[in-house]
Amino acid sequence: MNSVEGLVEVKRLRQSCRAILLTFGTGVLITLLLIFIVTPILALLFRISPDRFCASLxxxxxxxxxxxxxxxxxxxxxxxxxxxxxxxxxxxxxxxxxxxxxxxxxxxxxxxxxxxxxxxxxxxxxxxxxxxxxxxxxxxxxxxxxxxxxxxxxxxxxxxxxxxxxxxxxxxxxxxxxxxxxxxxxxxxxxxxxxxxxxxxxxxxxxxxxxxxxxxxxxxxxxxxxxxxxxxxxxxxxxxxxxxxxxxxxxxxxxxxxxxxxxxxxxxxxxxxxxxxx
Amino acid sequence: MRDFPLEAEFAVDRGETLVLIGENGAGKSSLLFLLSGLMPPESGRIMLGERVIYDSSKGINVPAEERDIGFVFQHYALFPHLTVFENVAFGLRRRKIPPSEIRTRVEDSLALLSIESLDAVRADRLSGGQRQRVALARALAIAPALLLLDEPVSALDAGAQERMRSELRACIRRSDIPCIAVTHSFRDALSLGDRIGVMENGRIVQNGTPDELMRSDHEFLHRFFCGCRQ
Missing domain, CATH: 1.10.3720.10 (MetI-like)
Known part of the structure; x- marks a missing residue:
């Protein structure tokens, strides 16, 4: 592998790493946001059984x-x-x-x-x-x-x-x-x-x-x-x-x-x- | 607004088409919209034959809905939620015409454009060429005193344009209604126009048959027709 090919390979690796980091970062951000919104709602839904829900109606x-x-x-x-x-x-x-x-x-x-x-x-x-x-x-x-x-x-x-x-x-x-x-x-x-x-x-x-x-x-x-x-x-x-x-x-x-x-x-x-x- | 006044005077016979051409911003489309009443002028006077439809000095402004002018828009403006029949019947219903007469007139208009079979189809399901025909049938159904066409075939593909030009011309002749069309295409001008008017800064500076204008030395016409002169 000559030096030019080596440089191209390094550049390609860097781009791949950047894309992986970006995807990971975005995934984490969206997951955190969803957890923040969904957790209180789920907490509310799981707090009551269907029987009690019907009885309360x-x-x-x-x-x-x-x-x-x-x-x-x-x-x-x-x-x-x-x-x-x-x-x-x-x-x-x-x-x-x-x-x-x-x-x-x-x-x-x-x-x-x-x-x-x-x-x-x-x-x-x-x-x-x-x-x-x-x-x-x-x-x-x-x-x-x-x-x-x-x-x-x-x-x-x-x-x-x-x-x-x-x-x-x-x-x-x-x-x-x-x-x-x-x-x-x-x-x-x-x-x-x-x-x-x-x-x-x-x-x-x-x-x-x-x-x-x-x-x-x-x-x-x-x-x-x-x-x-x-x-x-x-x-x-x-x-x-x-x-x-x-x-x-x-x-x-x-x-x-x-x-x-x-x-x-x-x-x-x-x-x-x-x-x-x- | 434009920085020049629109001063255009022209005559169009029944069944004849005057095609207006000119540079962008020459006032061609404005003329159509002013005539139809869809654009209010700042001041001035508009006459349709002997009838004054706008006169700022006398406070006359006949609203668009009372001008009796058919308008085929560049993108047709068919009502997408209505069927072809309802689109064509729309103007007749507004005129409180009896239902039996509406049916007859709609059927006649559809037959004129050979689209009788589309009467129950919703307008949003039509092809470009079919929309063109329905738009024309709708404008003709009200038997207007004048028909205005804004870039009548520009929304169609090249093949459909060629077919539509000859159909349009034949249909306008049969309908016996004077027609003014605006276009940027020399093919439209030559195929549709019995006469062609060249607009420049709000005035008609040349007016004649296609053959006459083809021979003109006017700079714009020279550029406009260069394709077919060769």
Missing amino acids: SDPVVWDALVLSLTTATISTCVIVLLGTPVAWINARYCYSGREFVDTIIDLPLVLPPAVAGLALLMAFGRMGIIGRYFYESGISIAFTTLAVIIAQVFVALPFYVRQARASFEQLDTMYEQAARSLGSTTLPTFFIIVLPLVKSGLIAGAIMSFARALGEFGATIMFAGNIQGRTQTMPLAIYTTMQGDLNASITLSVILIIISFVVLFIVKFKLRRDVRF
Whole structure:
């Protein structure tokens, strides 16, 4: 072997070592990250037997929380979709002064600490709140009711939907709307017949994300709606409450939320791949 | 926006095609989008025959959906979630035409382009050439006062382009609708155009039959047609 061949061989060995180290390093990093995320979830799942899980499901606290959470999160998601879809479309398609400001305000609950959101909602809709006082004078109390749970959920989960919906509308080529207009279609028929079906998957994904966020809402709900079983005690609140006495109920609720989270993630990933385009 | 005004005046007879050519940025596609109402002008006046469809000084702006102008987009813009029949019927449904008449007109349009057998196929399952035909059938079904074609065959492969050019020309003649097409291809210009207009900085600086323009000494035309002059 001459000196040139020797140098080439050394260089090749170095490259192989670097590739092995890089692969090993990446593997270790990913494994550590997965362990960090999966261990607490597995710890929770292994902490309860299937029998105890089933038995806890009939516990009134668990059942009430489950029914209330699913009901309120469903209503909140419907409200979010109805309010958020036109706003997302307008912000995606039309340029108006203050659009960025509107976007920022809609995003605000994303970064606002939930406790602050709860207190803010109380100041707005509580008995002495700037809006709530008028309702209270008319005999309508909002705070510490199921309606308050829904308002808190809409407040914190709205940006999840609007962001996803706006991104979906922006990704849709404007040529479809232009073609519809050139064929004689006005704005609303174009929106319902052409635009909505083409971004349907993105909107469903956004709605599911919002539903999941609403289901997991804790801070704003406990501040604004309280923690009353059957009325305002949603699953996260029930987990917090039962953890101090009946750990099985607490774990059962947590496992249900984990299952829902998994299902949500799968559906979102599946849906986001499915919008029909050329 | 462009730093020159668009000042174009031209006449196109029924069943005739005027092909607009010119350098990039000469205003060809802008002209189509301004005519169709899909792009708002800053100011000025647009007339379609005797009909004023835009006049900034009088506050007239007929919206795109009321201009009665068919538009075939460069990438066709078929509605992928609808069938071929529904794509072609779309403009007729918006005009509140009775269902029986819609069926007849859609079938006529599909027959004109020889795509009757595709009526139940979803638009996202069509080949490039089929999309082209459906896009044209859809634009013709509304019996527009004017038909606009933006780079009509550029999205097709070379073999399909050749076939489509002759079909397009025959179809436009049969439909008896005036047509304006924009292209970068001298083959499109020669095959489709009854007349060719050369655009330069928003104006039509040359306008004539393909034969007339082939003999022109205009610098752009010299470069544009150099392939076929040889």
